[in-house]
Amino acid sequence: xxxxxxxxxxxxxxxxxxxxxxxxxxxxxxxxxxxxxxxxxxxxxxxxxxxxxxxxxxxxxxxxxxxxxxxxxxxxxxxxxxxxxxxxxxxxxxxxxxxxxxxxxxxxxxxxxxxxxxxxxxxxxxxxxxxxxxxxxxxxxxxxxxxxxxxxxxxxxxxxxxxxxxxxxxxxxxxxxxxxxxxxxxxxxxxxxxxxxxxxxxxxxxxxxxxxxxxxxxxxxxxxxxxxxxxxxxxxxxxxxxxxxxxxxxxxxxxxxxxxxxxxxxxxxxxxxxxxxxxxxxxxxxxxxxxxxxxxxxxxxxxxxxxxxxxxxxxxxxxxxxxxxxxxxxxxxxxxxxxxxxxxxxxxxxxxxxxxxxxxxxxxxxxxxxxxxxxxxxxxxxxxxxxxxxxxxxxxxxxxxxxxxxxxxxxxxxxxxxxxxxxxxxxxxxxxxxxxxxxxxxxxxxxxxxxxxxxxxxxxxxxxxxxxxxxxxxxxxxxxxxxxxxxxxxxxxxxxxxxxxxxxxxxxxxxxxxxxxxxxxxxxxxxxxxxxxxxxxxxxxxxxxxxxxxxxxxxxxxxxxxxxxxxxxxxxxxxxxxxxx
Numbered sequence: 167x168x169x170x171x172x173x174x175x176x177x178x179x180x181x182x183x184x185x186x187x188x189x190x191x192x193x194x195x196x197x198x199x200x201x202x203x204x205x206x207x208x209x210x211x212x213x214x215x216x217x218x219x220x221x222x223x224x225x226x227x228x229x230x231x232x233x234x235x236x237x238x239x240x241x242x243x244x245x246x247x248x249x250x251x252x253x254x255x256x257x258x259x260x261x262x263x264x265x266x267x268x269x270x271x272x273x274x275x276x277x278x279x280x281x282x283x284x285x286x287x288x289x290x291x292x293x294x295x296x297x298x299x300x301x302x303x304x305x306x307x308x309x310x311x312x313x314x315x316x317x318x319x320x321x322x323x324x325x326x327x328x329x330x331x332x333x334x335x336x337x338x339x340x341x342x343x344x345x346x347x348x349x350x351x352x353x354x355x356x357x358x359x360x361x362x363x364x365x366x367x368x369x370x371x372x373x374x375x376x377x378x379x380x381x382x383x384x385x386x387x388x389x390x391x392x393x394x395x396x397x398x399x400x401x402x403x404x405x406x407x408x409x410x411x412x413x414x415x416x417x418x419x420x421x422x423x424x425x426x427x428x429x430x431x432x433x434x435x436x437x438x439x440x441x442x443x444x445x446x447x448x449x450x451x452x453x454x455x456x457x458x459x460x461x462x463x464x465x466x467x468x469x470x471x472x473x474x475x476x477x478x479x480x481x482x483x484x485x486x487x488x489x490x491x492x493x494x495x496x497x498x499x500x501x502x503x504x505x506x507x508x509x510x511x512x513x514x515x516x517x518x519x520x521x522x523x524x525x526x527x528x529x530x531x532x533x534x535x536x537x538x539x540x541x542x543x544x545x546x547x548x549x550x551x552x553x554x555x556x557x558x559x560x561x562x563x564x565x566x567x568x569x570x571x572x573x574x575x576x577x578x579x580x581x582x583x584x585x586x587x588x589x590x591x592x593x594x595x596x597x598x599x600x601x602x603x604x605x606x607x608x609x610x611x612x613x614x615x616x617x618x619x620x621x622x623x624x625x626x627x628x629x630x631x632x633x634x635x636x637x638x639x640x641x642x643x644x645x646x647x648x649x650x651x652x653x654x655x656x657x658x659x660x661x662x663x664x665x666x667x668x669x670x671x672x673x674x675x676x677x678x679x680x681x682x683x684x685x686x687x688x689x690x691x692x693x694x695x696x697x698x699x700x701x702x703x704x705x706x707x708x709x710x711x712x713x714x715x716x717x718x719x720x721x722x723x724x725x726x727x728x729x730x731x732x733x734x735x736x737x738x739x740x741x742x743x744x745x746x747x
């Protein structure tokens with residue numbers, strides 16, 4: 167069953183393949199994402215590398231062929247021997263599963279979803295055009311979700327042969343400068359021509375024709391193998407299966423293709439679909455068009471279940487029953503994306519992407535602000551910018567916090583502090599989202615127009631990223647100790663005696679002043695501290711300054727030309743709006 171759709175790809179860790187002699191081969195599966203700007207040649211590269219095409223591979227859908235661009239995640243693979251540094255591991259061969267991500271700006275949600283299931287990344291750049299808008303966004307996504315990158319300089323054949331070496335060297339220098347501001351400063355750059363003489367996106371490029379003259383592929387595969395790291399994978403633990411395609415097979419049931427993020431799967435196992443609040447048993451499974459009985463973390467496979475409406479679940483999650491919860495409000499350890507040039511403001515709406523799901527949500531930012539950096543005397547503008555960029559890169563390389571102290575106090579912020587290592591957000595979603603916590607999340611402004619040459623055409627739309635750490639119930643949200651600093655300002659009307667003053671204009675007319683009795687006040691910014699003792703008539707009040715006798719010139723002198731300040735904290739989510747000093 168599965169026919170042409172067959173499960174996207176295959177095996178990981180202790181997956182096995184039956185040979186003709188009855189011997190079983192143990193296969194290590196590595197998921198490699200192919201990302202880049204539209205028409206940079208990603209699909210042509212996938213075709214040049216692959217020996218097997220699977221779900222949505224090589225733009226085989228009619229819509230992709232009609233538009234000449236990749237519209238969906240495409241999966242294909244090839245088999246190779248183990249690199250030298252992995253030959254001591256318990257595997258006999260290695261399978262590279264390629265995840266061909268779209269490059270068009272409008273499909274960024276799909277790109278983010280694809281990037282979250284990969285072990286390493288190929289960033290494809292048109293060697294003629296260099297880094298373009300979506301190249302940069304893919305580089306940002308790679309920084310957030312991946313630690314291993316190879317730059318592929320495609321369309322080498324499009325450079326004039328006489329000046330090819332010179333132009334290639336110039337492009338490599340330009341790209342190296344860009345990469346130096348990222349964690350991929352040492353990433354190798356491999357020049358290739360995936361489909362010599364054929365422009366990517368053309369009608370000819372979309373034909374099901376095997377490339378016969380691809381150049382640089384051997385060097386690329388060799389570099390890929392050199393840089394592959396053995397993923398940390400465990401087959402035990404709860405199941406989390408990220409579904410990227412779902413379709414019916416007549417007479418069989420519904421086929422779900424995806425990647426096992428954690429845990430394992432076997433025939434007969436009951437799996438839950440948290441978005442649908444339904445459970446089903448696995449009827450059969452396939453990897454690489456071959457029937458299997460079990461699969462584990464890192465595997466890509468197709469799963470057949472019965473009595474599930476394929477139209478109800480295009481992308482989503484299957485999991486161990488009860489493992490994955492539905493999130494509407496959560497705490498997020500968050501960090502500003504340094505290439506996003508606008509401020510991330512509290513209460514503004516963002517697109518929040520987790521796995522294959524994107525929903526609208528608002529963020530309330532809070533935390534501990536970074537100390538302002540001290541300018542160096544005589545530092546010119548260029549050096550100042552370089553120093554700021556170095557600080558931003560160092561911050562981006564710092565790990566995010568993985569625990570949240572709900573008992574601590576945090577300061578409310580009108581916007582995310584781009585310079586602080588400890589920043590938090592309360593993410594409140596307009597629609598429920600299913601995910602396994604902790605979960606990587608990206609906040610974006612995806613409604614920015616990138617297609618009509620306006621101001622947004624070259625803007626990074628990815629605003630912040632982080633980890634969703636824990637769900638919040640309404641009661642837990644109310645208990646959070648996120649505060650705002652508040653200040654009221656009044657006037658001293660007269661000094662009544664050596665320790666007492668009569669004050670006014672601290673409160674609006676009609677305010678119940680009794681709730682402020684006993685609170686601390688201050689004369690000026692650095693003057694003596696006192697307390698509100700009692701009301702005095704309808705709009706005035708008495709303040710006592712017990713240490714006024716020790717002041718030079720006494721209380722009368724201290725009151726000259728200064729205002730009276732009442733400073734306190736108010737917790738943002740406290741419905742009673744209590745004041746705390």
